[in-house]
Amino acid sequence: MIRSSAASRRTVIKAMGAGALAMGGVGLAAAPARADLAKAQKLLKELIGDKAPQEGKVRLEMPQIAENGQTVPLTAAVDSPMTADNYCKVIHILADGNPEAGVCSFKFTPSSGRAEFSTRMRLAQTQNVWAVAEMSDGSVWMTKTEVKVTIGGCGG
Amino acid sequence: MTDVKPRIKVPKTAKKGEIVEIKTLVSHVMESGQRKDAQGNPIPRKIINRFTCEYNGKPVCEMVLHPAISANPYISFFLKVEESGTLAMAWHDDDGSVYKAESKIDVTA
Numbered sequence: 001m002i003r004s005s006a007a008s009r010r011t012v013i014k015a016m017g018a019g020a021l022a023m024g025g026v027g028l029a030a031a032p033a034r035a036d037l038a039k040a041q042k043l044l045k046e047l048i049g050d051k052a053p054q055e056g057k058v059r060l061e062m063p064q065i066a067e068n069g070q071t072v073p074l075t076a077a078v079d080s081p082m083t084a085d086n087y088c089k090v091i092h093i094l095a096d097g098n099p100e101a102g103v104c105s106f107k108f109t110p111s112s113g114r115a116e117f118s119t120r121m122r123l124a125q126t127q128n129v130w131a132v133a134e135m136s137d138g139s140v141w142m143t144k145t146e147v148k149v150t151i152g153g154c155g156g
Numbered sequence: 157m158t159d160v161k162p163r164i165k166v167p168k169t170a171k172k173g174e175i176v177e178i179k180t181l182v183s184h185v186m187e188s189g190q191r192k193d194a195q196g197n198p199i200p201r202k203i204i205n206r207f208t209c210e211y212n213g214k215p216v217c218e219m220v221l222h223p224a225i226s227a228n229p230y231i232s233f234f235l236k237v238e239e240s241g242t243l244a245m246a247w248h249d250d251d252g253s254v255y256k257a258e259s260k261i262d263v264t265a
Contacts, residue, residue, distance in 0.1 A: 071226040082236070095224055099190050102222040106233070111216050113175035113236030119219075120226040122188070 040094050040101035047092050057141035060131040069123040069149040076131045077116035088115035089134045097127025123149045166259035170237040179232040188223035206248040212241035
């Protein structure tokens with residue numbers, strides 16, 4: 001009796017494990033990382049046009065590992081004198097693994113004094129977050145940072 | 157969660173030319189439009205999609221927000237204070253509501 005019930009319990013646990021694996025597989029299939037990368041590149045083109053962003057100048061501070069993807073702190077900044085004829089116009093934040101690539105765009109004026117802002121964002125999965133800065137002289141700068149996510153922040 | 161109340165942290169005084177930090181937090185669900193309810197129906201999107209900030213009627217900064225911004229959105233940024241004045245901020249909701257907050261800054265010698 002005891003032996004057979006233990007065996008059946010083991011079978012049940014095994015079946016549950018297989019189910020969980022199958023669900024994981026479905027989740028991955030529903031959100032292929034490549035398609036989202038294309039989405040992010042398309043959005044970037046809509047935002048900045050055909051300009052080719054250069055690496056550097058813009059700084060993006062985020063945790064390397066986010067335990068909870070619901071609220072991940074981020075700070076983006078550009079070293080700029082912020083004078084009337086030389087300032088950072090806007091910093092765009094994009095995420096290449098979220099259902100929607102756009103996160104936010106922060107527009108500055110010379111009265112900002114400093115091209116820096118902070119907010120908190122959602123991350124659906126481990127992915128790269130992009131910060132793209134447009135300067136008043138027309139140059140575009142970008143940086144990317146990977147954030148590992150333990151619990152996703154989108155969907156329910 | 158229907159009660160949307162902005163909370164802001166703005167210094168009362170600043171020196172002329174000083175760059176001060178402004179911190180803001182609004183209680184808001186920021187419903188992404190990606191989630192489904194218990195019956196499997198999509199929950200309609202309802203987020204604050206735009207934030208604006210002016211000092212003495214002159215624009216300081218503006219932010220476009222997407223559903224990827226967390227619930228109870230926190231925004232902090234900087235302002236260069238050249239004269240005494242009023243800092244006016246507004247959060248624009250998808251449903252057309254506008255939530256406002258104001259604070260005065262005095263320039264000290």
